[in-house]
Amino acid sequence: MQDLNLLANDNRGQSQLEAGFDLMGWDEVTQGSVLPSFDGDATGIANKKAEERSYSGFNSYTASVASWRVQKPVFNRDICIDCQNCWVWCPDSSILSRDKQMLGIDYDHCKGCEVCVEVCPTNPKSLLMFNEHADLEESLASWPEKKKKEKKSKEA
C-alpha cells in the first residue's frame, strides 16, 4: 500500500488554499502579484528532485490543492509494467516515479481527473478510481481479475 507522503518533502501540501491563513495587507503583498517559486538561490534547481527543492510558500507544491477531488486513483504495484504512460499524461505532475519506476500518486495535488486510469495499458489496469474516502488496502483487495478476450462469433 502506498505511503500518503511518498516522496514528499517537509512542506508539500501543508497549506490549505481555502483557509484564511496569514492573509497579508495591501502593503505586504508582492509587487505585480509576481510570485517567486523557491526560497533562496534556485540556480540548477531543475536538476534536483522535487523533494530536495526549497519550494516557497507561494508555490502550489506547498499547498494542498486536492480538496475538491471526489474520486481518487489507486495504484496497484503488482500489475504495473512501468511503462510511464500515466506519468506522461498526468496534467498535474502527480504521478510519482523515480528511475522510470512508477511509485504512486501525489495525493496533495491529484485532482482525480482519471486520465492516468484511461491511459493505463495493463489488464486489469494498474490504476483504478475509488471513492475519495475508500481505504487503500480495501481498494487493492477488491481489484478486478484479468479480463479474458471475448471470442468473436462467426455469425457477427
Add this chain to the structure above:
Amino acid sequence: MAVKFDLNEREVWDGNYAASQALRQADVDVVVAYPITPSTPIVENYGAYVGNGYINGEFVMVESEHAAMSGCIGASAAGGRVSTATSSQGFALMVEVLYQASGMRLPIVLNVVNRALAAPLNVRGDHADMYLGRDSGWIQMGAFNAQEAYDLALCAFKIAENHSVRLPVMVHQDGFITSHTAQNVYPLTDEKAYGFVGDIVPVDDMLDFSRPVTYGAQTEEDWHFEHKAKQHKAIMDSKGVIDEVFAEFEKLSGRKYSRIETYDMEDADVVLIGLGTTVETARVAAKEIRKEKGIKAGVLAIRCFRPFPLDEVREALEGVKSIGVTDRSSPGGAMGAFYNEVAAAMATSKSRPMVTDYIYGLGGRDLSIENCKQIFIDQQANADAGHITTDLQQFTGLRGPALGFFKTGRS
C-alpha cells in the same frame, strides 16, 4: 555595434518620426507591433532602424494589437526595455492586455496617436482611445506637438522603469495634427539621450534563472483587492518621480514640463482647460480675447492625465470665477470624464468656481480660435451673472440646432 545616426541640432520631424527617434535613442530592446493609422510610422521606423543596423533590437510583427501588447508583456517580464505604438481600434483591441501589463507592473512605453473610435469609421484625431485607457492603471502623458512627443517618450522610459514606479506609461499625441505635421524638433544627441534614460535595471525578470517567478497569478476575493490597492497606490505615488524626471530633463534640454501647464493664469478670471493640440489653439484665443474684449482669460493644460493631478488643478484654479472644460470624446450618456475630474477638484476648493463642459472636435473636427473665444465669452457671462448661464454640457463646432444637457442647481 550599431551604426551611427546623423542628427542635426534642429530637425524637421513630425510627431511619429520624433517618437520613433526617441525609441532608437533609448535603445529599446523589443518592439512588438501591429501597425494602425495614424501611429504606423512609429513602429515602421523602429523596424527600419533595426533593419539598417542603427539599433540592436528586435522588431516582432504579430497578428493583432492584442498580440502586440501580449508580446510586449513577455519581453518586458523577461527584463527588456519594451515599447510599441497604436491608435483607435487597435488601442481598443489592446485594452484587455493593458490591464495585464499594469497589474504585473511592467514598464512598457506605449506611444498612442489619438484617433476616434468607430462607428462611424474615422481615422482622425480625438481622445476616445485615450479615455478608453483611463482606468487601465497606466500613467498617461499628453504631448501637444512633435517636440513634446519626442521629449515625453524619453521621459516615459525613465519614469516607467524607476523601481519605485514600475508602471507602464502611455505617451499620447493627437492623430495627424501632431503625428503628421512636420515641425522644428531639437533632439538630444544620442549620448545625452541615452545617458538621461540610462540602462534598464530589471525587476523579477523571468530570464533570472536563479530566481524563477510566476507572472499572472490568479487572485480571488481573498487577495485581489489588496493587489489592486497596492497598484493604485503606486500610480498615485508616481507623481514625485514624474516631477523629478521632468526636472532632470529640464536641466539637460532647457525644456520644462509639469504635470499641469498654465498659460496666462496669473490674473485669470475665466479658464479653458484642455489637452493635446487644443492647448496651443486655446493659448492664442486667450491672448486675443484679452486684447479684444478685456476678458482675463487663461489656459490650463493637463500634461499628466493619469495620475490625475487633482490637487494641482484645484490649487491652480483656486480663485478663478468660471471654468470651461473641453472633452474630446463622446461621453455616452454622462458629462465628459475630464469635466467630472475637474469638477470634483473644484467642489473641494475654497472658492468653488463654476465649471461647465464642452464636447468638441470628435473625429478630428477642428477646434478653431473662434470656438475657444466663445468658450471664454460664455465663462465671462457666467462670471458676470454669478451663476452658470448655459447648459452644463454644450457642444462646440457642431452643425445643427444647439445641443446641451443638464442645468446648474446653484443659480
